[in-house]
Amino acid sequence: AQSVTQLDSQVPVFEEAPVELRCNYSSSVSVYLFWYVQYPNQGLQLLLKYLSGSTLVESINGFEAEFNKSQTSFHLRKPSVHISDTAEYFCAVSERGTDKLIFGTGTRLQVFP
């Protein structure tokens, strides 16, 4: 069975600073990997995903994540955060060939001015 670990429940950071949100997964089979963002009082939105091909994937708002198979990680990074990036971020995994998402416990990113 798959599982996802997000070790950091909260990450405080100042505006324009870089940030990394960590995600590690465990699975005995090949997986797809996802990052979702949840803004206050809103539903989850897909931020980016890794299905195959290039291990570095990017979102339209400056986030990127790199699939590292040897370390079973899919950390999310942004070189310079904005106040508007304040939200809860969830890492998720699904086994290839299925659509069942297994979510981590989430990391709350708090950006301060």
Next chain:
Amino acid sequence: EAGVVQSPRYKIIEKKQPVAFWCNPISGHNTLYWYLQNLGQGPELLIRYENEEAVDDSQLPKDRFSAERLKGVDSTLKIQPAELGDSAVYLCASSLTAYNEQFFGPGTRLTVL
């Protein structure tokens, strides 16, 4: 295009009372999901529908929870009777078909007193 609609957004009930949540997926989406999100946790799948058929309800506590999607469009999730431990956010998501991106609604926050 309207997103996934859920109602009510908030519900407060006393334990042992029944409660129902409603979800209207994005038009044309055949696959519908109900998730449970406990405080400080990631979403966990309760049930998945392909059109009107429940294809994965293995995580649905069937002694008190039930769901339906009679015409393969909108769906209702019911709890009867509610218990204190049912306090959580109930999320609905839909996708064009299984294996496509899931789009989430804003959720219904249930408080059981």
